[in-house]
Amino acid sequence: MLRAASLKKAYGAIHAVNGVSLDAADGETIGLLGPNGAGKTTLIGMLAGLVEPDSGEVRIAGEAIGGDTSAVKLKLGLVPQELALFEEMTANANLDLFGALYGLSGARLARERARVLELVGLSDRAKDKAESFSGGMKRRLNLAAALMHDPQVILLDEPTVGVDPQSRNAIFDNLEELKAGGKTLLYTTHYMEEAARLCDRIAIMDHGKVVANDTLSELLRLIPVSNFVVIDLAAEGFDGMPELREMSGVAEAALNGRQLRIGVEALSLLPDLLVWLRGRGAEIEHILTERPTLETVFLHLTGRSLRD
Amino acid sequence: MTAFVALVRKDLRIFFADRRAVIMAFAAPILIGSFFGYVFGEPRNPKDQSRMKVLVVDQERQGAAKDLIASLGKDPNLEVAASELEAAREAVRKGKVPVAIVIPEKFGEQAGQALFGAGAKPEIIVLFDPSHRVEAGMIRGILTGQVMQTVTKDAFGGEGGKRTATSMRRSVEGAPMEASEKSALTGLLQSVEKFNARPQAARGGGGGGLTIPFAMKDEALTSRAGVVYNSYAHSFGGMAIQFMLFMGIDVGIGMLLLRQRGLWRRFRAAPLSKTTLLGSRAVSAMLVGMLILAVVFSFAWLVFGVKVEGSMVGFLGICAAFSLMTAGYGLLIAALGRTPEAARGLAILGTLLMVMLSGAWVPSFLFPRWMQRVTTLVPARWAMDGLDAMTWRGLGLEEALPAIGVLLLAAVVFGAVAVWKFRWEADG
Ligand SMILES: Nc1ncnc2c1ncn2[C@@H]1O[C@H](COP(=O)(O)OP(=O)(O)OP(=O)(O)O)[C@@H](O)[C@H]1O
Ligand SMILES: [Mg+2]
Numbered sequence: 001m002l003r004a005a006s007l008k009k010a011y012g013a014i015h016a017v018n019g020v021s022l023d024a025a026d027g028e029t030i031g032l033l034g035p036n037g038a039g040k041t042t043l044i045g046m047l048a049g050l051v052e053p054d055s056g057e058v059r060i061a062g063e064a065i066g067g068d069t070s071a072v073k074l075k076l077g078l079v080p081q082e083l084a085l086f087e088e089m090t091a092n093a094n095l096d097l098f099g100a101l102y103g104l105s106g107a108r109l110a111r112e113r114a115r116v117l118e119l120v121g122l123s124d125r126a127k128d129k130a131e132s133f134s135g136g137m138k139r140r141l142n143l144a145a146a147l148m149h150d151p152q153v154i155l156l157d158e159p160t161v162g163v164d165p166q167s168r169n170a171i172f173d174n175l176e177e178l179k180a181g182g183k184t185l186l187y188t189t190h191y192m193e194e195a196a197r198l199c200d201r202i203a204i205m206d207h208g209k210v211v212a213n214d215t216l217s218e219l220l221r222l223i224p225v226s227n228f229v230v231i232d233l234a235a236e237g238f239d240g241m242p243e244l245r246e247m248s249g250v251a252e253a254a255l256n257g258r259q260l261r262i263g264v265e266a267l268s269l270l271p272d273l274l275v276w277l278r279g280r281g282a283e284i285e286h287i288l289t290e291r292p293t294l295e296t297v298f299l300h301l302t303g304r305s306l307r308d
Numbered sequence: 309m310t311a312f313v314a315l316v317r318k319d320l321r322i323f324f325a326d327r328r329a330v331i332m333a334f335a336a337p338i339l340i341g342s343f344f345g346y347v348f349g350e351p352r353n354p355k356d357q358s359r360m361k362v363l364v365v366d367q368e369r370q371g372a373a374k375d376l377i378a379s380l381g382k383d384p385n386l387e388v389a390a391s392e393l394e395a396a397r398e399a400v401r402k403g404k405v406p407v408a409i410v411i412p413e414k415f416g417e418q419a420g421q422a423l424f425g426a427g428a429k430p431e432i433i434v435l436f437d438p439s440h441r442v443e444a445g446m447i448r449g450i451l452t453g454q455v456m457q458t459v460t461k462d463a464f465g466g467e468g469g470k471r472t473a474t475s476m477r478r479s480v481e482g483a484p485m486e487a488s489e490k491s492a493l494t495g496l497l498q499s500v501e502k503f504n505a506r507p508q509a510a511r512g513g514g515g516g517g518l519t520i521p522f523a524m525k526d527e528a529l530t531s532r533a534g535v536v537y538n539s540y541a542h543s544f545g546g547m548a549i550q551f552m553l554f555m556g557i558d559v560g561i562g563m564l565l566l567r568q569r570g571l572w573r574r575f576r577a578a579p580l581s582k583t584t585l586l587g588s589r590a591v592s593a594m595l596v597g598m599l600i601l602a603v604v605f606s607f608a609w610l611v612f613g614v615k616v617e618g619s620m621v622g623f624l625g626i627c628a629a630f631s632l633m634t635a636g637y638g639l640l641i642a643a644l645g646r647t648p649e650a651a652r653g654l655a656i657l658g659t660l661l662m663v664m665l666s667g668a669w670v671p672s673f674l675f676p677r678w679m680q681r682v683t684t685l686v687p688a689r690w691a692m693d694g695l696d697a698m699t700w701r702g703l704g705l706e707e708a709l710p711a712i713g714v715l716l717l718a719a720v721v722f723g724a725v726a727v728w729k730f731r732w733e734a735d736g
Pocket of ligand 2: 040041081157
């Protein structure tokens with residue numbers, strides 16, 4: 001449905017997007033994760049035909065976006081990262097305008113407007129000016145504005161950025177509804193939980209490149225750790241770290257004050273680990289195990305935390 | 309078409325939702341236009357006309373000087389007051405009065421003799437404030453006429469005249485000159501004596517004296533006889549031009565803000581041609597511009613009686629062409645500006661310069677000659693002159709056509725540069 005091949009875009013010396021290929025099948029939801037400046041917005045811009053790539057090509061349902069008035073654009077909906085709304089106009093007026101840009105008018109326009117307002121739960125505020133909306137409501141209107149022409153492929157640039165958890169959940173429900181309706185979604189986010197919950201596949205971007213692109217479970221397999229064992233010791237000054245790191249079955253280990261964080265290849269190592277610690281005279285106060293997350297994968301792949 | 313109309317409607321909606329923009333566009337030109345029109349205008353009621361104050365120092369205190377002062381006092385342009393020399397000097401030096409005149413002793417006698425080329429001419433001293441040279445010149449003119457009249461009247465009938473004629477005849481008779489000349493001159497003076505000796509009753513009404521042999525009737529040239537110059541026509545036209553250009557700045561800045569607010573992304577993501585995107589903005593800007601002109605000139609018409617004395621078609625043509633040029637100007641700012649903040653200051657400076665050079669503040673006929681010529685390169689100057697021509701000058705359509713042509717050309721050039729330099733990519 002959506003296919004990008006070897007996309008490149010440089011701004012002077014900055015390679016904003018440096019050779020990205022990406023596919024999304026019909027009805028598939030893809031999450032695009034990456035730290036600030038990774039090139040997500042630039043990539044979305046090229047997919048939507050806003051930014052001319054230096055090289056590479058984009059196809060929507062097999063067709064390239066031919067020009068300004070290309071009919072291919074009707075298949076695409078874009079939710080910009082910014083709150084791209086006319087604040088001095090009502091929600092209705094905003095939606096009417098963006099519908100009209102895609103050629104909607106008359107009864108069809110009114111019908112689509114009612115549909116998207118219903119979807120994002122703003123029907124009762126339709127006659128209010130956008131400037132009177134809360135941040136979360138503006139985000140929802142920002143989403144609704146891209147859906148007026150009922151596009152098959154929806155590109156969302158951080159649709160939940162900067163909103164409270166309640167609004168984020170509401171938007172998330174909207175996205176799930178779109179996904180259930182068979183739409184193809186590609187969206188960028190900083191929130192791993194979102195990506196983990198909604199996306200069929202996750203692409204991780206860094207420095208203009210896609211460094212991994214797979215399902216969550218496959219991504220998790222990229223790292224050698226199956227579990228993290230987090231142990232709080234009674235006293236500081238534990239001195240067995242070099243030996244611990246060499247231990248077979250231990251992928252990584254870190255000491256932070258009294259807290260030990262050990263990544264193990266299999267949890268079956270745990271009894272041996274505890275015996276070894278007692279042998280070193282270390283007294284244990286608390287013990288906890290964690291599964292690796294997308295965050296871990298991200299850290300592993302990019303050496304950076306996503307929310308830096 | 310749906311999209312085009314929707315975009316125009318959106319622009320108009322946003323314009324009218326912005327109270328600041330509306331006030332700037334309609335109230336400001338009316339307010340400032342009224343002010344300039346009032347300050348630069350001729351008072352509409354002749355009684356309001358301030359008469360020029362003149363101090364007169366009479367050092368003769370009799371005859372001819374008294375007559376002169378009396379006749380000066382009758383001049384409708386002057387408000388004459390008597391004064392002493394030192395006081396008059398002081399008043400002029402302090403700028404309290406623009407001009408004072410000093411009539412010397414023996415003025416009547418000396419002037420009468422000087423009239424026939426004999427003896428020294430009496431000196432009337434004109435004291436004037438150097439910042440009022442024009443008024444001093446005007447006084448000199450009035451004075452010349454009045455002196456001529458008073459002195460000749462005295463010479464041909466007054467007591468002084470009788471004495472002068474007789475004493476002069478005697479001196480001529482005793483003078484060494486050719487016999488034929490002498491007899492001609494004595495004859496003339498004898499005739500004057502005879503004229504002066506007529507019985508009082510035989511003299512005609514005022515017994516006149518020489519007057520300047522012509523009368524002047526001033527007529528300020530406007531469209532037709534009877535139409536008076538209306539300074540409000542110029543000031544309202546000028547301010548409409550200024551605030552329309554400001555509206556053009558808002559158009560440009562608004563487009564740069566679209567980019568910053570991500571709206572440009574939405575517009576570019578939609579299947580819209582470049583013509584639709586820029587054309588709709590040009591059309592909405594032009595509509596607002598026409599509306600500004602309509603409101604401003606309607607106000608001027610209703611309140612100050614400003615009328616299109618010339619060609620209405622020409623007037624509307626200039627309004628339309630200038631509105632289009634304003635739209636082009638707005639797009640140009642959008643194309644050349646990097647950020648709204650950076651563009652605003654520069655655009656305001658450029659606009660104020662353009663307005664200043666157009667003659668909207670100070671009419672361009674007051675510019676030095678070279679500047680009058682150079683400023684024809686400023687499109688707004690053509691709009692200003694064109695509006696003047698169609699309103700108070702009352703000229704015909706043929707006078708509007710060059711202005712319309714230049715404004716349309718400017719609109720096309722601005723528009724073309726805007727399209728050429730416009731950053732179409734929505735790359736934030
Ligand atoms: N128009 C532009 N001119 C110059 N540099 C640009 C432009 N647009 C983007 N860049 C640069 O390209 C890089 C990628 O930017 P982009 O906005 O695509 O990142 P992003 O992943 O969307 O970041 P964020 O999470 O902050 O939104 C950045 O270094 C940015 O500074
Ligand atoms: Mg971004």
